[in-house]
Amino acid sequence: MNKILLSLILLSTVSVAHAEDTIEDGRMWLTLSHDYHINERWRLNLHLQPRWRQEGHEFDQILYRPGLYYKVSPNLSLGVGYAYILTHLTSGGNTHEQRLWEDVIYQTNLTEEIRFLSRSRLEQRHLEGRADVSHRFRQTVRFSIPTQLVGGLSAVFYDEYFLNMNDASWGVHRGFDQNRAFVGVNYLFNKHANMDVGYLNQYVNRPTTDVENHVLAITINTQF
Numbered sequence: 001m002n003k004i005l006l007s008l009i010l011l012s013t014v015s016v017a018h019a020e021d022t023i024e025d026g027r028m029w030l031t032l033s034h035d036y037h038i039n040e041r042w043r044l045n046l047h048l049q050p051r052w053r054q055e056g057h058e059f060d061q062i063l064y065r066p067g068l069y070y071k072v073s074p075n076l077s078l079g080v081g082y083a084y085i086l087t088h089l090t091s092g093g094n095t096h097e098q099r100l101w102e103d104v105i106y107q108t109n110l111t112e113e114i115r116f117l118s119r120s121r122l123e124q125r126h127l128e129g130r131a132d133v134s135h136r137f138r139q140t141v142r143f144s145i146p147t148q149l150v151g152g153l154s155a156v157f158y159d160e161y162f163l164n165m166n167d168a169s170w171g172v173h174r175g176f177d178q179n180r181a182f183v184g185v186n187y188l189f190n191k192h193a194n195m196d197v198g199y200l201n202q203y204v205n206r207p208t209t210d211v212e213n214h215v216l217a218i219t220i221n222t223q224f
Contacts, residue, residue, distance in 0.1 A: 022203075027215045028056040029200070035223035043069050045081070056216070061087045067103070079103035083123075096128040110143075115154075117142040127170045134168040136177060144186055152188035156196060157181075178204040182217060193222045 029051045036044045047065040052058060067081025083099040101124070107117040118141055125134040142158035162177035184198010200215040 022210045022212045024212045024214065025053055026055040027060065027202075027213045028052045029215050029217045031217070031219040033219065033221045035221075037223065041071050043071070045069060045079070053213075059088050061085060065101075067101070069103070069105075075106055075108050077103070077105040079105065098126050098128070100124045113145055115144045117158075125168075125172075127168075130168070130170045132168045132170075134170075134172040135165040136172075137163045137165060139163075147185075150187075154186045154188075156184050156186045156198065173207060176205050178202060184217070192224060193220070195220050 029049060031047070031049045033048075034046045036046070038044060045067045047063070047067070049061075049063040049065075050059070051061040051063070053060040063083060063085045065081060065083040067079050069077050069079040071077050080102050081100075083097075083101060085097040085099070087095045087097070089095065102122045104120045105117065107115070110116045119139075121138040121140075123134075123136045123138065125136060127134075138160060140158060140160040142156070144154045144156045146154045158180075159182070160180040162179065164172050164174050164177045166172075167174050180200055180202050182196075182198055182200045184196055184200075186194055186196050188194045196217065196219040198217055200217040202211075202213040202215055204211040204213070
């Protein structure tokens, strides 16, 4: 298990090609995610994520994202939803972004220990005050491996790649948008609640100077 985890950590460090000049910042993201199971096939997900910048001292964004999922099989789920993102600009004022999105989620056990999840997402992004829509593709792969340290504790690695599919007048450029690589742990409290805690590296591609954020990421998942 240690060799597998080391390989995943090394992958996270080489997943993004860094530009010569980047702006770096320490950040904190707190994610609250709740699944309400309507029946065996359908579930409603409510997702709330406030974010802070400047080493966690300044409010950056808040994201609200409800979604509806249908379980096609034990391994495959399809989802659709809406997202609202409020961003507080460093120059003052706020922006308001709205999205529609569609998910394809596949999860399985690669071995008796390694749990694998793939999420493919399409987004249709609209910024208030602008007429054109940005289309973006996001691909996530996630691995979790139980540890022998504490019962219910698993090592977690995931990587998410973002690709803009078109140009938009509000600063979106077609091509690679950003990459997020996470290394941390998941603790299972009980069948209704678990939590991810770890380090997330967010590398954002910009036309001039790229951005690299070092994020303390905490995710609390509940379900009923």
